[in-house]
Amino acid sequence: MAAVAQPTPRNDHLGLGTDDFRLICESGFGDGHNGYAHSIAWFEGRLYIGTTRATFTMLKVNLPRPDWKPWPVESPDDREAIDRRAEIWCYDPAAQSWTMLFKAPWVEGKQGGRVPRYVGLRGMVVFQGASDAKPCLYVSTWSPITTDPPDILRCENGTDFIAVPRPPWDESVRSFRTLQPFRGRVHTTPTGSNTGDGQAQECIGSESTIYASSDVQNAIWEPASADGFGDPSNTTVFEMATFNGQLYAGTVNPDRGMEVWRTDGDSDTLPYRWKRVLSHGAWRGKHNELCLSMCEFKGALYIGTAIVNGGYHRRFQIGPAAAELLRIWPDDSWDLLVGHSRLTPDGLRYPLSGYAPGFDNMFGGYIWRMAEHAGHLYIGTYCWINMLPYFPRHAWPSDVLTLLRRLGPEELNRLYGGCDLWRTADGVHFEPVTRSGFGNKYNWGIRNFASSPHGLFVATSNVFGPRLAVERNAQWRYEDNPRGGLEVYLGQRP
């Protein structure tokens, strides 16, 4: 029987370092197909994680298909040959144990055969709607094209997840992500689409309207914004957050670079009035194609940027480029914290931290997630360097080729392999918690955080399981990868 752990007084306010973290879940809950800890929530004293499974298997059949040789992870040509049903796991800190509470059902596919109802669970939030007796856990989902558009899952008792109707989306919507409470409503927007001809985009929605509901259980949804804020080049509203009493929303804009909008004023009438705060990717242009993450911290809203598809947008051929970190103040002014210097119409900006994009890592494609914990902001990145062996070399950027020639792929992977986790107390001085995915280079991203009374939970994305393409004696073969599959760490400073 596991020992009962009691919350103890800690010194997390001093900032967590690598040695303060311990691994509490490895290898995707024992199944390497669980590659993404795609959603997380602290709910009624327990940690909930929703997974997305076998993403490389899905990418292999979607269009445009990445030009990877060999395919990095052993994947059958028939994606339904793998059980892709998304899962929800729950961690009880007292018992220090995990329980799987939900596994998506099989449903009859539109072309026959059984298909998973959900292959991913991309967002979670605790919210009490008008017809909820108490705060409930709501989960956003990701559905394959061969079944209906995605629903919302609702959990009231901490163990049972029931589907409630989705917002009024058409068939092309395949996933949504953020569920953002604001003024008694929860807000969401599509973030993944598939037009039915294999042209799937996991980060581009088929519409970019924010929908709001004060009663999710009864599916009363209304538009809270115009589509793309009136601009078709805002192809998706990707991330939302509340800050300074307003709702902030960040877009994907492959034409000019991401935009950030906020509600303007205190009207509760839908749709809201909106004001644009950032445009043109904060004047970096398309290399800040996407507003990926947002987090309020010490009086400012921190913004992490990206290019979709991990730093290189295949369809629009944007990038590769590493991500930036910005912050917006209540008066709509903004700072560049990590990134490239520039003379913008808003004034001269240089990275106040001193770090170039990706925290000096050209392979750092995303500033993926951020969270405040005990007075520090924790920032997780995504790093694509361990994909290098599978990429077509003729397409590599010249700076990467220069590095490769100098150091060789193994040394490059040793130096840069694995994602970063950084922390800061002021947004200017940053300390690395890990620059190697906690010593596991297959942890290519920090995908989620949950701050709790027990410490800071950090959940990774690790898609390199269960069997990885490995080169031995100039021959590629698939081998079991015991470090493949998502991991979860708990950080607490004694």
Next chain:
Amino acid sequence: MSTPPILIVAGLRHSSVGRVAAVLAQRDDAVLMPELNLCMADTIGAWLLMVERSQDTLGHGLLRVIARQQHAEESRESIDAARNWLWRRSDRSTMSVLAELRQQFAPRRLVIPDLNLGWRPNYMHALAGFSHFQLLHVTRHPVLHCRELSRRLAQDYFIAPEWRDFCDNPGGVLDPQIAWYRVHQSLRAQFASMADDYLHLRLEDLLAAVETQRKHIWQALNWPALPNEKRPGEIESPFLQPGCEAAVGGMENEIMREPRLIQEPRRDPPLNTRADWRTDKRTLSREVQTLAQQLGYSAQAQV
């Protein structure tokens, strides 16, 4: 025996930082160091890894100093020994090694040029924790400085992103004014409140009257007056020349080619001059002009 504080001479490349340090170190109670770059890492182990990965000569200065201090010569063998000396201190903080050097050269004060300090808060934070130092912040007129930087950078095979403007341009265009602003704004914000231990120097003031200005600087830093001062042209230091093959650097190349400060009359252009290193005909940015004025440069031409 008291150990005087070290003097860090900080600025941006191509602004004669090493020459200023050399001129100020022309005293019997001072010794000129090359660029040590110790603030760029927390520990000696991290510093060694950093210089090993770098294609630059970042580590040459410190290796040369240690080689001379330990073996009284610079050779492949003594540089290797210096590297080993540092490896044995891998777990120690870089600032503790700086303190050790300070003690070894006492009672003479160390004068250390530094071209990297202002680039990052972490570097300045490391130095601020050292406490036994004075800082001379050297600036050069932004228009003249950016013109020279642009000319020299344009000859380089690779131009680091720090020297480019990435506004809506994925490749960036060469424009050193952002770097000029970044480094000088950062140094000023971090150190200007140190009262007697921070001094700002416009290079143009020094070049107009080297000997007079040098005395003023020594006085402002509260260095004692000495009877036999060397003339500014009589510069001698092994670090103003290239080192052996194993560690050739330590100072900017241009300074090792010509270590003397050449007195010259002042010819400051107006601050709203066109940034003629760019093709888009824009003038110096508003922020750069404002900072330049705060640093004592006139908006009008000065001759």
